[in-house]
Amino acid sequence: MxxxxxxxxxxxxxxxxxxxxxxxxxxxxxxxxxxxxxxxxxxxxxxxxxxxxxxxxxxxxxxxxxxxxxxxxxxxxxxxxxxxxxxxxxxxxxxxxxxxxxxxxxxxxxxxxxxxxxxxxxxxxxxxxxxxxxxxxxxxxxxxxxxxxxxxxxxLLADVGLIGLPNAGKSTFLAAVSNAKPKIAAYPFTTLEPMLGVVNVAWDRFTLADLPGLVEGASEGYGLGFEFLKHIRRCRVLLHVVDSTSPDPVTDYELIEGELRAYDPKLDEVVRVVAVTKSDIDEEQAKASASALAAHVGAPVRVVSAEFQQGTEELCAELMRLVHVERARGAAEPAGELPVLRPQSQERFSVYREGPGRFIVEGHRVVTFVEMMDTEMVGASDEVIRRLDRWGVTRALRREGARPGDTVVFGETEIVWEG
Ligand SMILES: Nc1nc2c(ncn2[C@@H]2O[C@H](COP(=O)(O)OP(=O)(O)OP(=O)(O)O)[C@@H](O)[C@H]2O)c(=O)[nH]1
Ligand SMILES: [Mg+2]
Missing domain, CATH: 2.70.210.12 (GTP1/OBG domain)
Known part of the structure; x- marks a missing residue:
């Protein structure tokens, strides 16, 4: 990544x-x-x-x-x-x-x-x-x-980013709903770097990023999380995954949110969806975890089993909807005009004295023209002089004090001034 x-x-x-x-x-x-x-x-x-x-x-x-x-x-x-x-x-x-x-x-x-x-x-x-x-x-x-x-x-890393404690079941969720094949294991810190998957929802799709789990103190550099906290900022929507079998899902949730806030208060503004997962292990407990969390955050909390792909389809449909809202908002935001490389002025040129007997000519058209002339060729030097006359470069050089024998520099090309 x-x-x-x-x-x-x-x-x-x-x-x-x-x-x-x-x-x-x-x-x-x-x-x-x-x-x-x-x-x-x-x-x-x-x-x-x-x-x-x-x-x-x-x-x-x-x-x-x-x-x-x-x-x-x-x-x-x-x-x-x-x-x-x-x-x-x-x-x-x-x-x-x-x-x-x-x-x-x-x-x-x-x-x-x-x-x-x-x-x-x-x-x-x-x-x-x-x-x-x-x-x-x-x-x-x-x-x-x-x-x-x-x-x-x-x-922008992804449309949706997965956040949660280590071992919460983030990678399992990514594997269940996308084409990605993340490593999954029954111990924390399985995921060592972000991984992206593409989630298809009907004819639509969004990208989903699995991020390494965060631990307490992540915002101060503990665990793997710190390096990846900056990635979180680059997701349009966050899916906060909480292990429904945890004895205290609200504390788990707050630990992560607290670290995000400590890292960057602006992260609070990123749209969140909260889901408890592993509901297949104990459905009753999962429901209880979801309602405790819902009461805490003041918004509905989804109940899913990534393992058995229960509730995952509805969750993805909701994420897709939010991604659309955020994409539209991003497009509506004044992203600023695309600063296109300014085409160099074709017309103007300037002449200045760099040192004794040495003058610099700047200006795209003039400099390019001289650089392109092969002055070894018979008559080419005369042509250069003729054009410099016509464009007023000769006059400008005289005004700056150029005298025969002085050096005049046009970009890569130096010529001896004949007056
Ligand atoms: N029964 C069941 N087990 C699950 C489910 N989701 C995840 N697990 C198990 O939980 C353990 C951790 O899952 P991961 O998906 O690796 O967890 P993670 O959040 O990616 O963990 P880190 O990468 O370490 O941060 C694995 O043993 C999974 O098999 C689920 O829906 N049901
Ligand atoms: Mg993982």
């Missing part, structure tokens, strides 16, 4: 643009016809309703969308890289590891967020043809896809 995990995601690289010239019989000097590279694929994270844990990200941690295809002659454009969708459970919160910024809180199945853009495809030489340069002999490289580390934090 995992709560938080880090993964690395990368958008696909853009495909390269190519240099090519039209060839035709009897047409000696064809014009440029090099096509553009395709855009790199994007990475999305999407909440789906048949994934319940982050387990699948335990072993594989690096994900990259498909690269864009290179352009071809005859204006053939490279194919876009394939997008990649990473599936996570609803309740997954995504952070940027480097900045610790919240990227998205995927509350409901179907919520999704773009986490890494693909790199732009490079332009083929055809794109650079102008009246003064009709046969450009250069093209652009594809840009690299965006890369970042994400922390996935699973906030």
């Amino acid at each position: 995992l709560d938080a995990i880090e993964i690395h995601v990368a958008g696909g690289n853009g495909g390269h643009g190519v240099v090519s010239y039209h060839r035709e019989k009897f047409v000696p000097e064809g014009g440029p016809d090099g096509g553009d590279g395709g855009r790199g694929g994007r990475v999305y994270v999407r909440a789906v309703d048949d994934v319940y844990t982050l387990e699948q990200y335990r072993s594989k941690k690096r994900f990259k969308a498909g690269n864009g295809g290179n352009g071809g002659p005859n204006l053939r454009t490279g194919a876009h890289g394939a997008d990649l969708y990473l599936e996570v459970p609803a309740g997954t919160v995504i952070y940027d590891v480097e900045t610790d910024d919240l990227i998205a809180d995927l509350v409901q199945p179907g919520d999704e967020v773009l986490v890494a853009h693909g790199g732009r495809g490079g332009w083929g030489n055809k794109r650079f043809a102008t009246s003064t340069n009709q046969t450009p002999s250069f093209s652009q490289k594809g840009h690299e896809g965006e890369e970042l580390d994400l922390r996935l934090d699973l906030r």
Whole structure:
């Protein structure tokens, strides 16, 4: 069972643009016809309703969308890289590891967020043809896809969580009503870590989490419970299971509730259903336990036998109903707009002096364009200079005091300023 995990995601690289010239019989000097590279694929994270844990990200941690295809002659454009969708459970919160910024809180199945853009495809030489340069002999490289580390934090563990003393019969209940196969034994502390099952109710279903039993002092770190108390916060509804054969079910109940309250008073607000189990052992005693508890909590208490699956179906139907109410409430709550990664401004740029003879240019469009130019290619440097002129970068550099021979930095690329 995992709560938080880090993964690395990368958008696909853009495909390269190519240099090519039209060839035709009897047409000696064809014009440029090099096509553009395709855009790199994007990475999305999407909440789906048949994934319940982050387990699948335990072993594989690096994900990259498909690269864009290179352009071809005859204006053939490279194919876009394939997008990649990473599936996570609803309740997954995504952070940027480097900045610790919240990227998205995927509350409901179907919520999704773009986490890494693909790199732009490079332009083929055809794109650079102008009246003064009709046969450009250069093209652009594809840009690299965006890369970042994400922390996935699973906030919602399950629709329903099982709480109760060790040996109360929680795992037996999970086994009786779900597809899960938990370990069951006649001694306390059988369950060592949370386990999830899916409970089908007619055509509907909810997830049920079996949690390790709590003991007195759990909120201060005794027993196994403390580590798992935080899981309890991440259930929509709690099913409090009490052993009906206990000499004092009310004290058992209060011990658990007291620990929860001591750990986090907010846990009081989570909707509860109380059930006494093992009713097959002594039905009379079970009924007496249930009424004593009902009087204590001021709400009806269910009587079940997980072993013989008595009363379990009705209990699950009630839980399903409550889960629906809570899901609707969760959806209605202002979960906040999904903070979508801000697309970097395409238009603006800024220039500043970093030190003597060294200037930095920032701004997505400008920097990406320069990075993508292969300045080894004949004529490519001239093209860069021409565009920087047109975009006003040259003027801004002069204003900041740049002089011929100074270094100008565009992201990964440094060029010597010629004035
Ligand atoms: N007769 C009878 N025995 C039950 C029933 N439910 C549980 N038991 C028994 O009670 C014992 C404890 O059951 P578990 O389900 O392992 O209890 P647990 O609450 O998961 O305990 P921990 O994992 O240790 O916290 C086992 O011997 C079960 O067979 C029931 O409905 N009827
Ligand atoms: Mg157990």
